[in-house]
Amino acid sequence: MESQAIAAIAIFLVIYALIISEKIHRTIIAMVGGIIMVAVGIVDQEAALHHIDFNTLGLLIGMMIIVSVTAETGLFKYIAVWAAKKAKGSPVNILIVLMLITAIGSAFLDNVTTILLMVPVTFSITRQLKVSPLPYIMTQIIASNVGGTATLIGDPPNIMIGSAVSELTFMAFINNLAPIAAIVLIVYIPLFILIFRKQLKTTPELRSSIMRMDERELITDRKLMYKSLTALGLTIIGFFLHQALHLESATVALAGAFLLLVLTGEHTMEEAFRKVEWTTIFFFVGLFVLVAGLVETDVIAKLAAQAIEWTGGNVTAASMLILWMSAIASAFLDNIPFVATMIPMIQEMGNMGIDNLEPLWWSLALGACLGGNGTLIGASANLIAAGMAGKEGHPISFVKFMKVAFPLMLLSIVLSSAYIYLRYLI
Amino acid sequence: MLTYAFNPDIIYITESNNDGDVEFFIRFVVEAPHLEKFKEVQHYFEDNEVYTDALFYAYENHEYRVIVRSDYYVEFVLQLMKHRLVEQVQWKE
Numbered sequence: 001m002e003s004q005a006i007a008a009i010a011i012f013l014v015i016y017a018l019i020i021s022e023k024i025h026r027t028i029i030a031m032v033g034g035i036i037m038v039a040v041g042i043v044d045q046e047a048a049l050h051h052i053d054f055n056t057l058g059l060l061i062g063m064m065i066i067v068s069v070t071a072e073t074g075l076f077k078y079i080a081v082w083a084a085k086k087a088k089g090s091p092v093n094i095l096i097v098l099m100l101i102t103a104i105g106s107a108f109l110d111n112v113t114t115i116l117l118m119v120p121v122t123f124s125i126t127r128q129l130k131v132s133p134l135p136y137i138m139t140q141i142i143a144s145n146v147g148g149t150a151t152l153i154g155d156p157p158n159i160m161i162g163s164a165v166s167e168l169t170f171m172a173f174i175n176n177l178a179p180i181a182a183i184v185l186i187v188y189i190p191l192f193i194l195i196f197r198k199q200l201k202t203t204p205e206l207r208s209s210i211m212r213m214d215e216r217e218l219i220t221d222r223k224l225m226y227k228s229l230t231a232l233g234l235t236i237i238g239f240f241l242h243q244a245l246h247l248e249s250a251t252v253a254l255a256g257a258f259l260l261l262v263l264t265g266e267h268t269m270e271e272a273f274r275k276v277e278w279t280t281i282f283f284f285v286g287l288f289v290l291v292a293g294l295v296e297t298d299v300i301a302k303l304a305a306q307a308i309e310w311t312g313g314n315v316t317a318a319s320m321l322i323l324w325m326s327a328i329a330s331a332f333l334d335n336i337p338f339v340a341t342m343i344p345m346i347q348e349m350g351n352m353g354i355d356n357l358e359p360l361w362w363s364l365a366l367g368a369c370l371g372g373n374g375t376l377i378g379a380s381a382n383l384i385a386a387g388m389a390g391k392e393g394h395p396i397s398f399v400k401f402m403k404v405a406f407p408l409m410l411l412s413i414v415l416s417s418a419y420i421y422l423r424y425l426i
Numbered sequence: 427m428l429t430y431a432f433n434p435d436i437i438y439i440t441e442s443n444n445d446g447d448v449e450f451f452i453r454f455v456v457e458a459p460h461l462e463k464f465k466e467v468q469h470y471f472e473d474n475e476v477y478t479d480a481l482f483y484a485y486e487n488h489e490y491r492v493i494v495r496s497d498y499y500v501e502f503v504l505q506l507m508k509h510r511l512v513e514q515v516q517w518k519e
Contacts, residue, residue, distance in 0.1 A: 120472075120477045123478050127478065128481075212485050212486070213483055213484065213485060214484045217488075218484070391475075391477075392476070392477050392478045393478075
């Protein structure tokens with residue numbers, strides 16, 4: 001192996017270890033890693049820019065703008081309270097509807113945003129019912145990761161895969177991943193009720209206090225809500241049609257975001273830009289350049305050749321290896337750098353003769369997204385929700401979460417294995 | 427102990443104990459501009475970093491229930507005072 005490849009691997013491993021250690025913010029570390037790759041000449045600046053996937057970045061920024069404006073309108077609180085009333089104030093039914101709202105929300109919005117919107121309203125509803133918020137928050141964490149699996153825009157791994165592989169359109173993600181995401185959720189519902197049943201009890205008086213609430217009061221800005229819903233609706237329609245329109249998903253998301261800003265004006269723009277998670281955007285930039293170092297020095301090609309050797313070029317074995325490896329890795333590591341490394345590897349496996357890559361892509365998406373449910377550190381949304389709960393006097397420890405979530409994650413991967421095998425491999 | 431007084435021709439406030447927290451029931455006799463002022467109190471508590479300091483529940487006819495954590499009781503009353511929803515606040519032995 002030539003010296004540049006060894007240097008690229010060394011830089012990558014040190015940076016990866018520093019990201020895992022969480023001693024310094026992951027964005028700083030990833031950017032430093034990317035800069036080192038360029039500074040020592042492993043990747044020249046032009047190649048580095050070429051490897052940054054601006055479709056992923058544009059899609060993330062566009063959706064962050066739309067969601068941050070929509071969240072200001074009180075719409076999400078309205079939906080949660082309306083659903084709680086439809087559930088007749090029953091703690092069990094409310095657990096199910098809030099979980100479903102979180103899953104659907106996460107399919108179309110970023111998981112962290114969905115959690116940030118759902119957890120405060122969960123505190124409010126559970127306080128009224130005098131039940132513990134923990135079952136609700138834990139089920140919402142798990143639902144956000146399952147729901148995010150269902151669409152191209154639901155979870156960063158899917159955004160990255162969709163951007164890297166042009167044939168995998170928004171509709172392709174829904175057609176291939178939404179059915180298994182729905183199956184996993186349906187299987188989870190009775191298990192959640194079984195696990196948390198003792199904590200889901202209240203009195204008829206407290207239930208009636210939910211029924212008397214006036215959810216219309218929760219809408220803070222009706223005009224802004226209509227504008228946001230128009231932009232969000234058109235953006236989602238745009239995603240469904242992006243292939244027919246010959247537009248990348250980032251163009252659709254940015255068009256929706258800037259249509260909304262045209263409708264709402266300069267003040268909203270400044271507020272929306274402040275709420276874009278620039279740390280996440282730069283984390284992606286650093287990672288793309290970091291992985292570019294491995295691609296440009298043929299390290300990824302060698303890893304792909306090794307994977308083909310291990311699996312004997314068998315698609316079934318490769319799919320299962322990717323699914324389970326992604327799931328276990330994503331339960332303990334950040335799934336974004338993992339997927340950033342796996343994408344060029346799978347592409348290289350295609351160059352080396354594996355002609356049916358489709359099951360490999362879906363295995364990667366399912367493993368990386370559902371694997372995030374394994375532990376509290378498996379996804380950013382998990383940590384944010386646990387942090388919010390802890391701050392309000394309801395701590396969710398690593399072990400407490402893992403006891404419930406890890407077996408459920410394994411169950412979802414077993415279901416995914418069967419799904420991948422039955423749908424693509426026989 | 428913090429006590430407060432309000433004008434019953436404008437607003438009606440009662441409070442009770444709710445599992446160690448304080449539950450306020452608030453009804454507006456005259457809505458404008460007091461209801462808007464009350465919304466500002468609500469925004470103050472909803473926009474800060476603490477999610478459970480004061481939880482607001484709206485009912486028909488602009489009636490509200492607010493469950494205030496005991497450690498935020500003073501802050502809540504002072505916010506009502508700041509927005510002129512109560513007329514007098516006083517420490518009493």
